[in-house]
Amino acid sequence: MTTAPHHSSAPLPTETLGVVAHAAGDLRIESVPLRRPEPSEAVVQIAYGGICGSDLHYWTHGAAGESILKAPMLLGHEVVGTVVQAAADGTGPAAGDTVAVHPATPGGRGARFPDDRPNLSPGCTYLGSAAQFPHTEGAFAKYAVLPSRMLRRLPANLPLRTAAVAEPAAVAWHAVARAGDVAGKSALVVGCGPIGALVVAVLRRAGASEITAVDVHDYPRTVAKALGADTTLDAADAVSIAAVDADVVVECSGNRFGLESAIRGATRGGRIVMLGLLPTGLQPAPLSLVITRELELVGSFRFNDEIDAVLEALADGSLNVEPVISHEFGIEDGLEAFAVAKDASASAKVLLAF
Template identity: 70%
Template sequence: MSLPTETLAVVAHAAGDLRVDTIAVAQPSNGEALVEIAYGGICGSDLHYWQHGAAGESILKAPMVLGHEIVGTVVQQAADGTGPAVGTLVAVHPATPGAGDGSAYPAERPNLSPGCTYLGSAARFPHTEGAFAKYAALPTHMLRALPAGLSLRDAALTEPASVAWHAVSRAGDLTGKRVLVIGAGPIGSLIVAVAKRAGASEIIATDMHELPLENAVRLGATGTLTATDADAIAAVSADVVFESSGSPRGLASAVRGAVRGGRVVMVGLLPSGEQPALISLAITRELELVGSFRFNDEIDEVLAALADGSLVIDPVVTHEFAAADALEAFDLARDSSRSGKVLLRF
C-alpha cells in the first residue's frame, strides 16, 4: 500500500491552546513500526497539558502531540524485521524504561526506572511525542498483538485497564475482601471491574457525581456513597482502599475508610509538593500506605482477560468522537459529571 506523508494529529501548543493539526508522518527507524491508530482514550494528563500547559511537574515547553491510550493496526513492519507483521492489530504499552540518572530501582519493576519515558509526556525536553494521530511510528517493544477475536474497539481501554490491574496487584489477594474505591472516574471504575474479577466480595465506590457512581455499579460495585459523606465512608471499614481521586481530601477519606490494619493503595496522582495527610491516624491504625504507578507487564494479562470475557469494562466509555472533533471531545472529557472515558476515533 502507498503510505501517507501527512497525518491528522491532536497537538497541545500551550495552556488553553489545543489544535487538530496536519503534521508529517514520522519515518520509522530500525525497531519502529508504522501503526494506523484506530482509537485513543483521553487521559487526565492530556487534559492537564491542554488546560494548564503542564501535568504535575512536566511542563510543556513546545507543541506536543498528545495521547498514550491507543490501539491500531501495523501498516509497515519495522525495517529490521522485528515486531508484529503488517495487518496485526495491536495495543500499545506507552512506556520505555531507562536508567536515567542511575538511581537504584528494582529491576523487576521497570515502571520505577528513573529514565522511563511515556508517550505524550513533557517530562523531558525534547518532549516524548504522543500518538493521537492517524499514523504513528512506534517502537516495536511497545506493541502487543491482540488475542484472536478481540477487536480494536474492545481493546481501546487496554492501557488504563492495565493501570487498574497494577493497582489491584499492589493490594494483594482480594478474595472475599471488602473494598472501597475513592473516586469513580475512569481509573476508579476500572479498578472496580478488576477488583470484582479478583474476587472482592463487596466493593463500595465513592464520587461527587451520579454518572460515575452509576457506571461503577455497572462494573461491579455493590454499593455507592457520595464523596462528601465523611461519616458513611469512615463506617465502611474496608480491608483495602483504592484512592483514585488524586486529591488530599480523597486520601483523607481513604485513611478514614480503612479498617484497622488495612491497606490503602494510592493510585491518584496528587499535586506535586507537600500535601496534608492523616498520618497520625494511619500510624495508630497500623495502615499500610502503598503507592501504585503506571504498570509493567500487566498489559498482557489485561488483553487475555478482555479476550476471554472475564474482564468487562465497556461501560467506562461514555462518548466517542471523530478525531477531527477533538476540541469538543476534550471539553466534554473534563466534565466528570457528564462523561466517563471519552474516545477519539481516528
C-alpha cells in the same frame, strides 16, 4: 467512523492529522509530519485513542504535574490500531495485525530502582509526555511510527474499540496487584473517574467480596455500579465512608480529601493503595490514624507487563470494561471530545476514532 486499514504496498503519507497541545488552552487538530521509521519501528494506523487526565492537563494547564509543556506536543498514549508497515528488522507484529500499545520506554540513570519494576526507572519516558525535553511525542494521529517492542498483538476475538481501554485498565490492574490478594476481601474505591471505575472492574474480577465506590458526582457512581460496585457513596458522606471499614482501599481521586476518606474508610490493619497522583508538595492527612490503626500506605505508578494479562482478560470476557466507554468522537471533532472528557460529572472514558 473509521476507515479501512492502509495497505502496506502503497506509499505512506508524509503527513497525518493529529491532536497537538501548543500551550495552556491551545489545543489544535492539525497536520503533523509522519517521520520515516527506524529499522526497529513499525507504522500503525491508529483506530482509537482514549483521552487521559494527563492529556486534559496539557490542554488546560500546559502541564501535567511536574511535566511542563515547553513546545508543541502531539498528545495521546492510550491507543490501538493496525500495523500497516512492520518493523524492517523483523521484530514485533506483522502488517495486518491489530495491536495495543505499551507507551513506556524504561531507562535512565541516577536513581536506584528494583530491576523487576522498570516503571520506577528514573528516565522512563511515556508517549505524549513533556517530562523530558525534547518532549516524547504521543500517538493521537491517524498514523503513528512506534517501536515494535511497544506493540502487543490483540487476541483474535478482541475488538479494537474494547482494547482501547487496555492501557488505563493496566494501570488499574497494577494498583490492585499492589493491594495484594483481594479475593474475599472488602474493598473501597475513592474516586470513580475512568481509572477508579476500572479499578472497580479489576477488583470484581479478582474476587473482592464487597466493593464500595465513592465519588462527588452521580454519573461516575453509576458507571462504577455498572462495573461491579455493590454500593456507591457520595464523597460528602463522611460518616458512611468511615463506616465502610474496608480491608483494602484504592485512592483514585488524587486529592487530599480523597486520601482522608481512604484513611478513615480503611479497617484496622488494612492496606491503602495510593493511585491518584497528589499535587506536588506537602499534603495534610490524618496520619495519626495510619499509626494507631497500623494501616499500610503503598504507592502505585503506571504499570509494567500487566497490559498483557489485561488483553487476555478482555478477550475472555472476565474483565468487563464496556460501561466505562461513555463517548466516541471522530478526530475532526477532537476539540469537542476534549471538552466532554473534561466534564467528570457527565463523562467517563472518551474515545477518539481515527
